[in-house]
Amino acid sequence: MSAEIDNRPRRARAKRINDPEGMRRKVLDVAEAAFQARGYHASSLGDLMAAAGVSSGALHHHFPTKKALALAVIDERVAAAVEDTWIAPVRQAASAREGVRQVFEAVAAELERQGFVRGCPLNNLAHELSLADPELRLALANIFSTWRQAIADRIVADQREGREQGTDPRHFAMFAVAAYSGAMSMAKAAQDARPLRDCLAALEQSASQAASSEPEPVARRRRRVLRRYSAS
Amino acid sequence: MSAEIDNRPRRARAKRINDPEGMRRKVLDVAEAAFQARGYHASSLGDLMAAAGVSSGALHHHFPTKKALALAVIDERVAAAVEDTWIAPVRQAASAREGVRQVFEAVAAELERQGFVRGCPLNNLAHELSLADPELRLALANIFSTWRQAIADRIVADQREGREQGTDPRHFAMFAVAAYSGAMSMAKAAQDARPLRDCLAALEQSASQAASSEPEPVARRRRRVLRRYSAS
DNA sequence: TTATAAACAGGACGATCACCCTGTTTTGGA
DNA sequence: TCCAAAACAGGGTGATCGTCCTGTTTATAA
Numbered sequence: 350m351s352a353e354i355d356n357r358p359r360r361a362r363a364k365r366i367n368d369p370e371g372m373r374r375k376v377l378d379v380a381e382a383a384f385q386a387r388g389y390h391a392s393s394l395g396d397l398m399a400a401a402g403v404s405s406g407a408l409h410h411h412f413p414t415k416k417a418l419a420l421a422v423i424d425e426r427v428a429a430a431v432e433d434t435w436i437a438p439v440r441q442a443a444s445a446r447e448g449v450r451q452v453f454e455a456v457a458a459e460l461e462r463q464g465f466v467r468g469c470p471l472n473n474l475a476h477e478l479s480l481a482d483p484e485l486r487l488a489l490a491n492i493f494s495t496w497r498q499a500i501a502d503r504i505v506a507d508q509r510e511g512r513e514q515g516t517d518p519r520h521f522a523m524f525a526v527a528a529y530s531g532a533m534s535m536a537k538a539a540q541d542a543r544p545l546r547d548c549l550a551a552l553e554q555s556a557s558q559a560a561s562s563e564p565e566p567v568a569r570r571r572r573r574v575l576r577r578y579s580a581s
Numbered sequence: 582m583s584a585e586i587d588n589r590p591r592r593a594r595a596k597r598i599n600d601p602e603g604m605r606r607k608v609l610d611v612a613e614a615a616f617q618a619r620g621y622h623a624s625s626l627g628d629l630m631a632a633a634g635v636s637s638g639a640l641h642h643h644f645p646t647k648k649a650l651a652l653a654v655i656d657e658r659v660a661a662a663v664e665d666t667w668i669a670p671v672r673q674a675a676s677a678r679e680g681v682r683q684v685f686e687a688v689a690a691e692l693e694r695q696g697f698v699r700g701c702p703l704n705n706l707a708h709e710l711s712l713a714d715p716e717l718r719l720a721l722a723n724i725f726s727t728w729r730q731a732i733a734d735r736i737v738a739d740q741r742e743g744r745e746q747g748t749d750p751r752h753f754a755m756f757a758v759a760a761y762s763g764a765m766s767m768a769k770a771a772q773d774a775r776p777l778r779d780c781l782a783a784l785e786q787s788a789s790q791a792a793s794s795e796p797e798p799v800a801r802r803r804r805r806v807l808r809r810y811s812a813s
Numbered sequence: 814t815t816a817t818a819a820a821c822a823g824g825a826c827g828a829t830c831a832c833c834c835t836g837t838t839t840t841g842g843a
Numbered sequence: 844t845c846c847a848a849a850a851c852a853g854g855g856t857g858a859t860c861g862t863c864c865t866g867t868t869t870a871t872a873a
């Protein structure tokens with residue numbers, strides 16, 4: 350019985366413990382913000398290095414190429430942003446429709462508070478990179494897919510509980526995400542949150558027309574302000 | 582009586598008459614296609630010069646800077662594309678809702694025929710340039726505004742003729758454009774026309790729920806295939 | 814014709830880009 | 844303690860970018 354048995358679980362590779370300030374995380378922070386504010390092509394690695402305070406060697410140690418950095422931002426940051434901003438609120442809301450309404454409301458309020466519109470991180474990158482690289486496109490498309498699936502799942506749950514009827518889950522999810530993405534596009538171009546407000550109003554009108562079978566008493570409004578979309 | 586009287590109307594500046602092949606037009610053709618396929622930043626002037634077969638001197642004679650070229654593409658091509666693809670069809674349709682439906686249908690069919698998705702030219706440029714330059718942003722926002730106004734005007738006309746009621750024109754227009762733009766974003770990311778189809782289905786379902794007051798008998802479907810979105 | 818300016822041609826320039834390469838320091842396991 | 848590998852530092856490199864600049868051709872007005 351050698352003492353190796355106790356040491357075996359320690360065979361993990363030499364890793365962090367170093368990294369007192371988290372260089373990789375810092376680069377991801379800066380890259381996420383820069384891609385959101387200026388886009389992928391307009392953000393040079395020199396800019397990112399300066400903003401993050403890291404050397405060229407450090408950056409390329411963690412991210413061999415700029416594309417690898419983009420992939421990391423997409424997988425580790427954009428996906429999380431969609432999860433926090435959309436998926437979790439929709440899951441926690443009283444219903445799918447109410448969840449969609451709440452997110453529109455919360456994002457519109459946040460944009461009005463900020464005074465400017467940077468757009469949807471996923472949508473921004475999707476436009477710039479979908480045709481540029483198949484791998485990046487797939488990563489972005491998967492996030493869109495997860496996003497839609499969460500809404501569709503919520504519709505199915507609502508239907509099982511008798512809160513929703515006659516609605517195709519996939520169609521509704523696609524529609525909700527499309528309306529949001531498109532509204533954010535126009536909000537970004539106009540630098541105005543009104544597109545979100547108008548779409549929310551149109552969404553509620555079409556919902557109220559279909560609510561003749563719903564006994565719900567208008568559904569109470571929960572105050573839920575998102576923390577995403579912070580100024581740089 | 583000198584002969585000068587006859588010559589006076591000829592005082593117009595020396596211009597075209599030259600330009601046998603239309604160099605400016607050729608550059609705009611190539612730039613429009615390249616911005617659509619690869620985006621603004623990813624399209625170098627060298628690429629455009631090579632593709633158009635023009636020299637650096639010629640290009641910079643017609644467009645002093647790359648930004649000026651982008652502005653010309655936006656004002657002279659993107660605006661026209663929106664007019665041809667959306668505004669004219671909506672004006673000619675039996676109603677605003679039917680026009681929106683037809684455009685969705687036509688674009689979806691065209692994308693399926695092509696087998697790939699380049700996205701909406703306006704939306705593509707809006708995402709890349711809205712935060713990059715105020716002048717370009719304004720030009721793009723104005724096209725969005727014209728687009729929405731045309732739909733809203735059509736709703737108002739429908740209401741005057743008793744074909745529509747209880748619909749806020751601005752909200753509906755914003756909603757229709759947002760749903761289209763967002764659906765095209767996802768179609769581009771997924772390289773699949775289904776987002777258009779799904780949104781069309783969701784749009785028709787919500788319309789049918791509100792159609793209890795409409796005496797229209799489902800509205801016949803007009804075959805209208807768009808010529809935009811040609812392969813490069 | 815002659816003068817003038819527009820319409821091009823095409824090379825040159827400085828800046829910037831993403832990436833590489835050679836060291837040096839640090840870390841964790843033996 | 845020793846060593847191999849990871850974690851950085853930082854200057855260099857070739858390519859490419861948008862723009863400029865100097866000529867040459869072409870068309871129009873006088």
